[in-house]
Amino acid sequence: xxxxxxxxxxxxxxxxxxxxxxxxxxxxxxxxxxxxxxxxxxxxxxxxxxxxxxxxxxxxxxxxxxxxxxxxxxxxxxxxxxxxxxxxxxxxxxxxxxxxxxxxxxxxxxxxxxxxxxxxxxxxxxxxxxxxxxxxxxxxxxxxxxxxxxxxxxxxxxxxxxxxxxxxxxxxxxxxxxxxxxxxxxxxxxxxxxxxxxxx
Amino acid sequence: xxxxxxxxxxxxxxxxxxxxxxxxxxxxxxxxxxxxxxxxxxxxxxxxxxxxxxxxxxxxxxxxxxxxxxxxxxxxxxxxxxxxxxxxxxxxxxxxxxxxxxxxxxxxxxxxxxxxxxxxxxxxxxxxxxxxxxxxxxxxxxxxxxxxxxx
Numbered sequence: 293x294x295x296x297x298x299x300x301x302x303x304x305x306x307x308x309x310x311x312x313x314x315x316x317x318x319x320x321x322x323x324x325x326x327x328x329x330x331x332x333x334x335x336x337x338x339x340x341x342x343x344x345x346x347x348x349x350x351x352x353x354x355x356x357x358x359x360x361x362x363x364x365x366x367x368x369x370x371x372x373x374x375x376x377x378x379x380x381x382x383x384x385x386x387x388x389x390x391x392x393x394x395x396x397x398x399x400x401x402x403x404x405x406x407x408x409x410x411x412x413x414x415x416x417x418x419x420x421x422x423x424x425x426x427x428x429x430x431x432x433x434x435x436x437x438x439x440x441x442x443x444x445x446x447x448x449x450x451x452x453x454x455x456x457x458x459x460x461x462x463x464x465x466x467x468x469x470x471x472x473x474x475x476x477x478x479x480x481x482x483x484x485x486x487x488x489x490x491x492x
Numbered sequence: 493x494x495x496x497x498x499x500x501x502x503x504x505x506x507x508x509x510x511x512x513x514x515x516x517x518x519x520x521x522x523x524x525x526x527x528x529x530x531x532x533x534x535x536x537x538x539x540x541x542x543x544x545x546x547x548x549x550x551x552x553x554x555x556x557x558x559x560x561x562x563x564x565x566x567x568x569x570x571x572x573x574x575x576x577x578x579x580x581x582x583x584x585x586x587x588x589x590x591x592x593x594x595x596x597x598x599x600x601x602x603x604x605x606x607x608x609x610x611x612x613x614x615x616x617x618x619x620x621x622x623x624x625x626x627x628x629x630x631x632x633x634x635x636x637x638x639x640x641x642x643x
Contacts, residue, residue: 354533388535424626425608450593453565460593481595484563487536487608487627
């Protein structure tokens with residue numbers, strides 16, 4: 293009983309988002325986020341696509357950096373098949389200056405990002421989706437009624453440090469499943485990443 | 493063992509597989525285990541590291557074991573982790589987890605863990621107390637939790 297009370301006491305202190313956020317099959321929350329070219333981007337921008345690969349990521353995190361080239365490749369491979377990438381930076385630039393909007397523009401130019409890279413200034417989209425780390429993937433599938441639903445959540449693959457040693461390409465497998473009108477397996481995976489830097 | 497580590501200038505790093513951690517997590521010891529998952533590249537981890545170091549010395553005479561589990565790349569042990577440990581003169585016990593696919597091992601450590609760093613488990617198995625934090629800890633929260641576990 294004592295440990296139960298203790299657990300209750302600390303429940304509020306623990307990560308507030310781990311048990312919340314969107315689940316598989318949920319409607320994807322719409323958003324209006326500023327792209328590096330200044331345009332406001334929402335799900336309506338993807339009404340002609342079959343889905344959307346939402347990746348919460350950022351400039352500074354070593355895991356995000358390790359995946360930059362792989363994310364570029366994913367977009368090049370799947371945008372034409374109706375599954376473009378949308379990169380969302382959720383980090384507080386006060387905590388991490390390298391993740392400011394200006395630095396996002398710089399990084400995008402340096403790497404030649406072919407996908408949109410938007411900023412979640414209020415962090416409300418990251419919170420609503422339940423993102424906790426970078427990179428953190430939410431694969432959206434567009435249904436016949438034009439709603440976007442969550443089809444896969446988690447990792448890009450099983451090896452952040454070495455792209456050539458990847459055995460499980462979780463995200464591209466999930467996209468391929470959707471293209472083939474199948475359910476991704478697995479629908480959720482986990483990965484190590486940088487914590488999202490929430491505003492204090 | 494405690495005595496040995498207290499006379500050396502900084503801790504050694506032991507490379508381990510997942511089983512070494514899961515046996516710690518599920519042993520029947522009466523000790524309070526403070527298991528902190530961190531990496532040299534993780535800024536909030538580095539910010540909270542001094543509190544874990546303080547806990548190591550503050551509770552050195554008590555039945556408390558502070559273990560820092562590094563998720564740095566094992567390939568970079570000599571180039572990155574060891575120089576960091578030496579520079580910071582870390583005294584806590586340090587393990588380097590040598591596992592590949594996090595999707596296969598994160599849930600075996602803690603199902604609630606989504607995978608962000610830092611993360612900390614504080615447990616005392618003998619009385620079945622276990623707390624999990626997926627966030628940067630402040631000193632007060634860390635110390636209060638350890639003390640509450642000792643009661």
